[in-house]
Structure formats: structure tokens, C-alpha cells
Amino acid sequence: MLPLEAIELDAFRRHHEHDTFWCGLLLGGCGLQLTTKLYTDRVCHFAHHPGPDGHPHLCGRRARGVSSADHLYVKSAAAAWLRDRGLHPDIEFVRPDGVPIGSVVDIRFQHGGLRVHLDQAVQPVWDQEGHEPVLGMSVPVDRDTLIDRWYVHRIRLDSEGTARRVRIGTEAFARETEWFALGDCEMTERGLSTPAVARIVRSRSTRPVTQWGVSKAKKVPPARVRAQVLLRKLTDAVRVESSFVASQVLRDIANLTDVEGELKAQLAAAASDAEAWLEDQVRVRRELFSQLKEALAARDARQIRQLLAHVNATASHDRTADEITIADTAAAYVAEQQQAYVEQLQAKAVAKRAREEEARARRAANRVQTLLATLQRRGDTGSPKMMRKLVRELMHAASDAGDLVDADQQEQIGVWKTRAEIGRPPTQTARPAAALGAPRPMRHEQVARRFWIRRRCPRCQASAGRNCVVNAHTGTGTTSKTPHYERIEPILAERRARTERRRRTPGPYDIACPDCGRPPGERCTSPSGGVHRARVDRAREAGR
Structure with missing residues (x-):
């Protein structure tokens, strides 16, 4: 069964991304392929693909209710x-x-x-x-x-x-x-x-025959006592409006014998009154089922529930085939309405959660915009610790905002993650022993202005010879006190590469001398006290 709400249909489509749906022949359908229709103003449903002429396809299936399958x-x-x-x-x-x-x-x-x-x-x-x-x-x-x-x-x-x-x-x-x-x-x-x-x-099986003799048989109460009991039962049945019990008592009174005089007259009068009452109950019963049938035709849920409760309380026995059909149809309708009410409450709960999640995402998107503006305004001039704190908060807000973060904001978030060195190990560079424990200089402090001013800034589009500006991607706005990270990082990357190449290139004394045979680390035994030429050439070849 296709979910009726749009938010549930999205999950349904993802789950059945590689499945196809067809109009079931066992449901009286045509057997052609179906597609899912998503609506926000009405229930979602399956639909046929249009015909070759572009007109809607006509399917012979008639039953489409919840019970049709x-x-x-x-x-x-x-x-x-x-x-x-x-x-x-x-x-x-x-x-x-x-x-x-x-x-x-x-x-x-x-x-x-x-x-x-x-x-x-x-x-x-x-x-x-x-x-x-x-x-x-x-x-x-x-x-x-x-x-x-x-x-x-x-x-x-x-x-x-x-x-x-x-x-x-x-x-x-x-x-x-x-x-x-x-x-x-x-x-x-x-x-x-x-x-x-x-x-x-x-309860219907025959009880075993007693083994006691006739002398032990249960005594039957006298007719007068049985008559008085039947009178009391008949009065109680009429008082509680139980037509079923009243009919049984009337049959017992008709089969009662050996009653004479005033008690017989009382039984006859009570039976006559009860029969008149039963006839009236038959009329009331017919009217009750007629009203229930009219309520079903009018789809009046409130009246159907009330009449069904009255029918079950006063006319639960000896129903005709039509009365059974009406009562069962009403019971099924009430059950369906109750189920629909429960599903409506569940749908409202799902919609409420969706609205709450959407509102939370909008608040997170506003927070992303605020944090990006704050980081842009601060640049690299603030504390590195504070910048990393703001970037982490920015990442959490972007995660909550989801699809509300546009591509430009995603790009800016990626830049700030790199600038704050979040998500990658810090660069291992040798530092003098005297500098251990000293605060690490900011990037713009590691490169002199005469080097980065020669380059064009890829972020704010500032040309060579001009300082960076605040408004990124536009080349306009207030002049920034410090260059953008994107203008500094290529210079630092080149320096790290040169340092790494120098570190990997061996010197003459890192290898053995082919002339005098001295091992690595020991000086050559040349007359002049210098290094042999062959040792220098071999070191140069090893560094290539």
C-alpha cells in the first residue's frame, strides 16, 4: 500500500528506488505500469502512465478501497x-x-x-x-x-x-x-x-448418565413455586428490555401446567402484557435497523456509532439475514473510521515532527550565515583556538541545516575547515628547541608582504600589488588588514616542498667515498684535506 503523506512517500521512493510497480491483474487491473504521484495538498497515490497519444490511460479497475486487496x-x-x-x-x-x-x-x-x-x-x-x-x-x-x-x-x-x-x-x-x-x-x-x-x-455435549438410582433423582419444585419464579423473571426481562429472555420465559409459561386460580390469571395477564411489549419491541427494532441503514447510506459516523451501540445492547439475538448484514456493515464501518482516526493522528504527529525539523533546520541555516560572517570579519587576526571553536560550531550548524546550506556556503565551510586545520593532522615541521612551547605564528606572519603581494588572491580576486578586501568573490569592499588564507597557503606549500626536497637530498658525507673507501660520515684522506670529486658526483647522482 502506498503511503498517503508526502514525507512518507519520499522514504518509500528511496527504499524502492530500483523497483517498478504494475496495475495488478489479481486486483481487477489492466496490468500496465504505474508511477507514484506525490502531493502536498491531497493524498499521494499510484497513477498510470499516459497513453501514446498523451491522454490519460483508462483502467477497468473499479475497487480501490483499503479492502480491495x-x-x-x-x-x-x-x-x-x-x-x-x-x-x-x-x-x-x-x-x-x-x-x-x-x-x-x-x-x-x-x-x-x-x-x-x-x-x-x-x-x-x-x-x-x-x-x-x-x-x-x-x-x-x-x-x-x-x-x-x-x-x-x-x-x-x-x-x-x-x-x-x-x-x-x-x-x-x-x-x-x-x-x-x-x-x-x-x-x-x-x-x-x-x-x-x-x-x-x-457446553453442547451430552452430560454423562448419572449412576444414582431413581430414588436419588432431583426433586422438581412445585408448579406454584415455578410460576412465581417465571413471573419474577418475566418482570425483570421487561424492566431491562431483554426481548430474548422475555421470549424464553413466555415459552416456559406456555409449557407450565397444574396452575389454577388467581396465580394462573396473574400468569396470563403478565404474558399478555409481555407479548404486547414484544410486539412493540419488534416495531422499535425494525425502526432502529432502518435508522442504522439510513445512517450508513448517509455516512454519518457519529449516528452510526450510537445506533450500533443501541442495536448491540437491545437487539443482539435472533437477527434476520438483513439485520445481520446491516449490523456487520456498521461494525466494519466503525472499525474503519476508528482506524482512519488513528492514522490521522499518526499523520498529524509525523507532520508536526516534520515542521519541527524544518524549523530547526532553518534556525541552523541562519546560524551558519551568522558564523560565516563572523569568521569573515575576524579573518586570521583572532586567537587560533577561538577560530577553531567557531569553525566546529559552524560544522555542527551546517549538519543540522542539511540541504538549506547552498553550494557557496559549503565551499566557504570547506575553506574554514582547512584554515583551522580541522579534519587533517597538523604539518610536522622542525622547530628550534628554543621555540618549543612558544605560540605558533599566524599564517600571514610566516610570509612577508613582499612575497604574497606579488600574487593574485583567488578568494577576493584582488590583483597582484593590491591588498585583499573583505567581500569575497567580488573584489570590492573594505580593505582587509591581513591577506586571505588562499593567498598565503600556496607560498607556504612551496616552502614545505623545498624543505622536504632538501631533507631528502643526500650530501657527500652521507655516502661512502669510492676513491679512498671512507664510510659515510668520515672525511676523505685526500692530500688537500677536502672531499674527493668522485664522492661529490655520486652524492649528486643519488639526489636526482
């Missing part, structure tokens, strides 16, 4: 989940009766299989071997199926960042749907199993 996420998650359990699945996007691709995902493996219905395009088949149905959030299931099968499995996909995570739910009659991560589920002899399945099976 759920079948691909289901395939990936199912393959990884089954491989971890030693199974090698064959996963296929089947299209019975030409339904859109992605409506049904068939997962087949040895000794079993699942058929995932992500929408209502294909009716689930419950008794087909090797195709246990797993229903999407919008696929309805009737009450009889829940009762006969004890439970059914559902699937939903939740957005996490730029991915979708699969969750499996177990729905049973008169129970809330329980949701689990795919890793918590297993394949058993019964088929797909979640932690809720074991509890449901245990």
Missing part, C-alpha cells in the same frame, strides 16, 4: 500459517458463475480445505466435503444454521500501518462473536478450530 492478504496469511503447521496448501481465487475475482478464496491441502467468502457474491455450501465455509463480515447466516452447526467461523481484516492483518471469529447462537489472531487457530479433525470452539463443544 483483502483476498491477496488472505492468501499470504493462510500460506504462512499452514506452512508453519507442516501443510502445503494450494490457494486459488475461484470465480464460480463469473463472480468478481477476490470474492471467494479456496484453500486446499491434504485431508481438508477452507472456502473463504469475502462478500455475498457466492452462497455458502455447508455440507460440501473439503470446503468448510469461512464467512466475511457482510455475509449473513440464518439462525437455523447456527443452531444446527453449533457455530460458524468468520474472517475480518484490520488495517495495521500499510498492511492488513487477518483475524478469525467464532459465532454461535445466543453468543457474541469471539475474535482471535490467526496464530491462535488450528486445523483439527472437526476442521478450523479456535479457542472458542472447545468451549462451545463442551
Whole structure:
């Protein structure tokens, strides 16, 4: 999934610099190449390259929402989940009766299989071997199926960042749907199993026959006592507006016998009032689901949340197929809105950090400009220690400013780093013993004016015979008291080179004499007391 914010898309492009993107055929696309579109005033997105005639390309893909690739996420998650359990699945996007691709995902493996219905395009088949149905959030299931099968499995996909995570739910009659991560589920002899399945099976299994005799059988309370208990339950059910409990109590009252007189009349009156109340609740229920459907059509998020909470509290049982579809669609919409709200908060946080970093970079860029002006004004006249301190601060500010430092400023920073001898070892030059501990002279003090005034300054463009000026690169401005570093350094470099050549060139007494055989360091035994000519020539040849 392509990031929606420009700052995130920049990182996405760098990460996928050598990748290409194509309109997926498994998404209903055309298969042609895509490019990324970066916007700052709206969300970023993929787009097709223009056609040969320059007009926009027309693609047949219609579904572009966050759930349009759920079948691909289901395939990936199912393959990884089954491989971890030693199974090698064959996963296929089947299209019975030409339904859109992605409506049904068939997962087949040895000794079993699942058929995932992500929408209502294909009716689930419950008794087909090797195709246990797993229903999407919008696929309805009737009450009889829940009762006969004890439970059914559902699937939903939740957005996490730029991915979708699969969750499996177990729905049973008169129970809330329980949701689990795919890793918590297993394949058993019964088929797909979640932690809720074991509890449901245990609750529905037949209890073992007691070993006690008939004389130990539990005594049944008298009819009068049971009637009074049912009256109290019916009153409580109406008071808390539980139509499900009220319907159960009414069935128990209808099956109650051996009640006569005033108590029977009380039961009949209470049952009549409860039935009238249930009829009114049916009307209220229909109106409630009608309002929820209208709110979904109007995309009124606030009203959808309120009505869904009311529906789950008062009409969670015995829902029709239409009511299940409306409730599941509303639940999915609320979850999507909540996820969008979280993503919006995250995007705002990212944008805030980006603004803070941009402001910090602008402050650092202003600091770079100030420090360069300060160093230019001071030149080499100040303390070397203070100059190095300012140059180091300049380097830190330039690092924080990043791309806001232009090429000219980068060049000036490089010059000041060299002048402050930061980033390279100091030149090793021999100094007299008497000078040890003495402060090192500034560069302009090491070269007399009569030498550097003959040269043109490469920094301020001052011609030979003229002093340097303050405004670099322009040749104008106030005359500087000292020459620029760039005017002095070539002279010092030439002097260092000559010194190095003299140091490397051997003298006559650095080699053995070929005439008298004296070793290096000893004088020749010539009659005149001087050095033999052959020794001088050999020393000259060695120095070339």
C-alpha cells in the first residue's frame, strides 16, 4: 500500500528506488505500469502512465478501497500459517458463475480445505466435503444454521500501518462473536478450530448418565413455586428490555401446567402484557435497523456509532439475514473510521515532527550565515583556538541545516575547515628547541608582504600589488588588514616542498667515498684535506 503523506512517500521512493510497480491483474487491473504521484495538498497515490497519444490511460479497475486487496492478504496469511503447521496448501481465487475475482478464496491441502467468502457474491455450501465455509463480515447466516452447526467461523481484516492483518471469529447462537489472531487457530479433525470452539463443544455435549438410582433423582419444585419464579423473571426481562429472555420465559409459561386460580390469571395477564411489549419491541427494532441503514447510506459516523451501540445492547439475538448484514456493515464501518482516526493522528504527529525539523533546520541555516560572517570579519587576526571553536560550531550548524546550506556556503565551510586545520593532522615541521612551547605564528606572519603581494588572491580576486578586501568573490569592499588564507597557503606549500626536497637530498658525507673507501660520515684522506670529486658526483647522482 502506498503511503498517503508526502514525507512518507519520499522514504518509500528511496527504499524502492530500483523497483517498478504494475496495475495488478489479481486486483481487477489492466496490468500496465504505474508511477507514484506525490502531493502536498491531497493524498499521494499510484497513477498510470499516459497513453501514446498523451491522454490519460483508462483502467477497468473499479475497487480501490483499503479492502480491495483483502483476498491477496488472505492468501499470504493462510500460506504462512499452514506452512508453519507442516501443510502445503494450494490457494486459488475461484470465480464460480463469473463472480468478481477476490470474492471467494479456496484453500486446499491434504485431508481438508477452507472456502473463504469475502462478500455475498457466492452462497455458502455447508455440507460440501473439503470446503468448510469461512464467512466475511457482510455475509449473513440464518439462525437455523447456527443452531444446527453449533457455530460458524468468520474472517475480518484490520488495517495495521500499510498492511492488513487477518483475524478469525467464532459465532454461535445466543453468543457474541469471539475474535482471535490467526496464530491462535488450528486445523483439527472437526476442521478450523479456535479457542472458542472447545468451549462451545463442551457446553453442547451430552452430560454423562448419572449412576444414582431413581430414588436419588432431583426433586422438581412445585408448579406454584415455578410460576412465581417465571413471573419474577418475566418482570425483570421487561424492566431491562431483554426481548430474548422475555421470549424464553413466555415459552416456559406456555409449557407450565397444574396452575389454577388467581396465580394462573396473574400468569396470563403478565404474558399478555409481555407479548404486547414484544410486539412493540419488534416495531422499535425494525425502526432502529432502518435508522442504522439510513445512517450508513448517509455516512454519518457519529449516528452510526450510537445506533450500533443501541442495536448491540437491545437487539443482539435472533437477527434476520438483513439485520445481520446491516449490523456487520456498521461494525466494519466503525472499525474503519476508528482506524482512519488513528492514522490521522499518526499523520498529524509525523507532520508536526516534520515542521519541527524544518524549523530547526532553518534556525541552523541562519546560524551558519551568522558564523560565516563572523569568521569573515575576524579573518586570521583572532586567537587560533577561538577560530577553531567557531569553525566546529559552524560544522555542527551546517549538519543540522542539511540541504538549506547552498553550494557557496559549503565551499566557504570547506575553506574554514582547512584554515583551522580541522579534519587533517597538523604539518610536522622542525622547530628550534628554543621555540618549543612558544605560540605558533599566524599564517600571514610566516610570509612577508613582499612575497604574497606579488600574487593574485583567488578568494577576493584582488590583483597582484593590491591588498585583499573583505567581500569575497567580488573584489570590492573594505580593505582587509591581513591577506586571505588562499593567498598565503600556496607560498607556504612551496616552502614545505623545498624543505622536504632538501631533507631528502643526500650530501657527500652521507655516502661512502669510492676513491679512498671512507664510510659515510668520515672525511676523505685526500692530500688537500677536502672531499674527493668522485664522492661529490655520486652524492649528486643519488639526489636526482
